[in-house]
Amino acid sequence: MKTWEVMKEMYESTWLFCLKRVITLPFVLLGVSIMTFLFIRFVPVEPAEVILRMSGVAPTAEAIQALRSELGTDQPLSIQYFIWLKGVLHFDFGSSFVSKLPVAQEIVEKLPATFELALAAFVCMICFSIPLGIISALYKNSIFDRIVGLLSIISVSIPTFWLGFFLLYLFSLKLGIFPTNGKGTILHMILPAVSLALPTTGLFVQAIRTSVIEELQKKYVQYAFLRGLKKSVILSRHVFKNAAIPLTTMLGMTLGNLLGGAVIVEQVFSWPGLGRYLIESIMNRDYPVVQCYVLIIAIIYVFANLCTDILHRVLDPQLMIVRRRE
Amino acid sequence: MIKLHKSLNGKQLTSITLLTFIGGLGLFAPFIMPNDPFLVDVSKKFLEPSWAYPLGTDHLGRCILSRILLGIRYSLGSALFIQLVATFFAIWIGAIVAFKRGIIDYFFIRICDILLAFPTLVLVFGLLGILGPSLKNLLLALIFTQTVYYSRVLRGLFISVHAKEFIKAAKISGTSGVKLILRHFVPNIKAPMLTIISLDLGKVILEIAGFSFIGLGVQAPTPEWGMMISEGKQYIRLHPELMLYPGIAIIIVVLLFNFISRQSKQVDH
Numbered sequence: 001m002k003t004w005e006v007m008k009e010m011y012e013s014t015w016l017f018c019l020k021r022v023i024t025l026p027f028v029l030l031g032v033s034i035m036t037f038l039f040i041r042f043v044p045v046e047p048a049e050v051i052l053r054m055s056g057v058a059p060t061a062e063a064i065q066a067l068r069s070e071l072g073t074d075q076p077l078s079i080q081y082f083i084w085l086k087g088v089l090h091f092d093f094g095s096s097f098v099s100k101l102p103v104a105q106e107i108v109e110k111l112p113a114t115f116e117l118a119l120a121a122f123v124c125m126i127c128f129s130i131p132l133g134i135i136s137a138l139y140k141n142s143i144f145d146r147i148v149g150l151l152s153i154i155s156v157s158i159p160t161f162w163l164g165f166f167l168l169y170l171f172s173l174k175l176g177i178f179p180t181n182g183k184g185t186i187l188h189m190i191l192p193a194v195s196l197a198l199p200t201t202g203l204f205v206q207a208i209r210t211s212v213i214e215e216l217q218k219k220y221v222q223y224a225f226l227r228g229l230k231k232s233v234i235l236s237r238h239v240f241k242n243a244a245i246p247l248t249t250m251l252g253m254t255l256g257n258l259l260g261g262a263v264i265v266e267q268v269f270s271w272p273g274l275g276r277y278l279i280e281s282i283m284n285r286d287y288p289v290v291q292c293y294v295l296i297i298a299i300i301y302v303f304a305n306l307c308t309d310i311l312h313r314v315l316d317p318q319l320m321i322v323r324r325r326e
Numbered sequence: 327m328i329k330l331h332k333s334l335n336g337k338q339l340t341s342i343t344l345l346t347f348i349g350g351l352g353l354f355a356p357f358i359m360p361n362d363p364f365l366v367d368v369s370k371k372f373l374e375p376s377w378a379y380p381l382g383t384d385h386l387g388r389c390i391l392s393r394i395l396l397g398i399r400y401s402l403g404s405a406l407f408i409q410l411v412a413t414f415f416a417i418w419i420g421a422i423v424a425f426k427r428g429i430i431d432y433f434f435i436r437i438c439d440i441l442l443a444f445p446t447l448v449l450v451f452g453l454l455g456i457l458g459p460s461l462k463n464l465l466l467a468l469i470f471t472q473t474v475y476y477s478r479v480l481r482g483l484f485i486s487v488h489a490k491e492f493i494k495a496a497k498i499s500g501t502s503g504v505k506l507i508l509r510h511f512v513p514n515i516k517a518p519m520l521t522i523i524s525l526d527l528g529k530v531i532l533e534i535a536g537f538s539f540i541g542l543g544v545q546a547p548t549p550e551w552g553m554m555i556s557e558g559k560q561y562i563r564l565h566p567e568l569m570l571y572p573g574i575a576i577i578i579v580v581l582l583f584n585f586i587s588r589q590s591k592q593v594d595h
Contacts, residue, residue, distance in 0.1 A: 028439060028440065028443055031436070031437075031439070031440035031443070032440055032443050032444070035440055035441070035444075036452075039452055039453075039455075039456055040456065153581065153584050153585070153588060154577070154581060156528075156580075156584060157528060157532075157577050157580040157581040157584050158573075158577055158580075159532050159535050159536060159539075159552070159555075159573065159576055159577075160536070161535075161536060161539050161540075161552075161555065162535075162555055162569065162573040162576065162577075165555070165559065165562060165569055165573075166573070168562070169562055169566050173562070173563060253445075256445030256446075256447075256448070257445065257446075257447070259445065259448070260445045260446070260447025260448050260451070261447065261536075263447070263451070263540070264536045264539065264540055267539070267540050268559075275540075278451065279540050279541065279542065281455070282451065282454055282455045282459060282542060283459060283541070283542075285455075285458065287455065287456070290451065290452055290455030290456070291452075291455075293448075293451070293452075294444065294448055294449075294451065294452040294455075297444070297445065297448045298443055298444045298445075298448065301443060301444065301445050301448075302443050305443075
């Protein structure tokens with residue numbers, strides 16, 4: 001009866017947590033949208049002036065005034081925000097100052113390639129870090145562990161773009177195994193993904209190692225050994241599952257890092273993603289593009305963090321019980 | 327200083343000594359540099375390493391070693407500057423919020439939540455997009471993102487210290503304001519603060535290099551390491567050494583910082 005009550009409480013509190021998180025979501029998104037909108041209002045120069053300069057018209061006072069009323073920037077800030085928000089909700093982020101094309105369309109065209117790269121890097125990181133982290137933890141303080149420890153600290157110290165060039169030089173120019181740039185086959189993908197993934201891999205290997213070691217020291221593992229269970233069963237059924245729980249919180253952050261870092265790596269391999277477009281827009285002061293990029297990535301990031309938080313609670317309902325007792 | 331020595335182990339001391347040495351090289355770079363790092367001489371381009379040019383010359387005939395030495399100022403120097411300024415602001419913001427609590431704290435947490443909803447790099451891209459690409463603006467953007475993150479962390483640390491007995495004792499004895507923060511709070515959060523700051527120093531150096539590499543930070547003739555790699559990328563086929571040396575310089579410095587923070591982490595466990 002008592003176990004049942006605890007189970008019920010856990011189940012309910014997990015639901016309550018998810019509900020709370022989902023309810024607060026619109027407020028966070030609203031805050032994010034206000035922040036992104038205000039971004040542009042902090043611009044030291046007048047947007048109308050930039051547009052006029054871009055199109056080669058002399059920025060006279062009348063021309064600026066005319067364009068301002070056309071853009072709606074002469075209205076109060078709050079009204080501008082609602083007009084902008086209405087557009088955003090209809091997926092209209094305005095048009096680029098330079099190309100005059102709708103911003104959202106161009107970003108949505110280029111985003112999948114960047115996403116693909118970030119995802120490939122994510123898969124790469126998982127494939128490398130899980131076995132390395134687990135083996136280092138099982139053979140703690142062995143030579144293997146020390147080498148992996150040193151390599152992971154080196155891997156977080158290498159600039160991704162430099163590593164990209166290094167791999168490019170070694171594998172594409174000297175050995176000729178991989179193509180130097182472009183996109184298409186899986187071969188094009190490997191070098192960019194590896195250079196993007198390496199720093200996060202180093203972090204994850206060490207996090208997995210620490211988590212597994214901590215788990216192995218717990219009482220229930222000793223008890224399982226005393227019961228005479230096989231080591232492989234103890235590890236796969238209990239230790240790895242429990243060790244994975246604290247790591248789930250890192251996943252959302254990692255996705256954000258990979259999406260941001262992809263912009264830099266794309267430059268090395270001429271990957272046709274958002275990178276070049278974004279950098280050119282920053283240089284040209286093409287604010288709508290920057291604004292749209294920041295907002296879209298922030299929304300993706302907010303949802304990724306929501307998912308990892310919920311995943312974390314579902315995997316570890318214990319968190320709720322402990323909190324209640326406190 | 328003696329106290330600080332005792333809390334560090336051998337590896338950390340070695341790393342700190344080496345970093346101080348590198349910092350000294352950067353500080354006294356104008357006196358050590360074998361050649362003028364800005365002197366363009368196309369007749370001397372791509373020279374092999376020699377006594378006059380210990381690491382050879384780049385595509386414009388400039389001495390690579392001199393450029394790397396002067397680059398310490400831009401890479402290491404600006405990262406230190408960012409961390410110091412960000413920590414300074416964060417201590418005051420964190421302390422004020424932790425003391426006042428109530429409505430200020432509530433709004434602080436909400437604003438932090440919203441700002442932390444942007445990945446750091448993306449926030450920097452956004453800020454650079456508004457302010458325009460330059461070293462000054464990159465520094466501003468990085469100081470801003472670091473301050474947000476640190477004030478959040480320091481607020482938590484301050485609140486946990488606030489509940490301790492000795493703070494009550496100090497308050498009863500009449501200590502308040504700035505003195506209370508500097509004498510009683512800061513010494514008690516020094517250890518976790520230093521760990522975070524040194525761990526992030528490496529990260530900040532990498533970020534400065536990355537943004538300069540894509541052209542959004544330090545601009546052309548300035549010998550920042552990321553910028554040097556960017557300048558060398560066109561010559562990767564024939565002269566990969568142009569990219570090799572600044573890259574190794576970055577790795578060494580960041581590695582030393584990571585050694586310091588990892589060692590102090592292991593002590594905590």
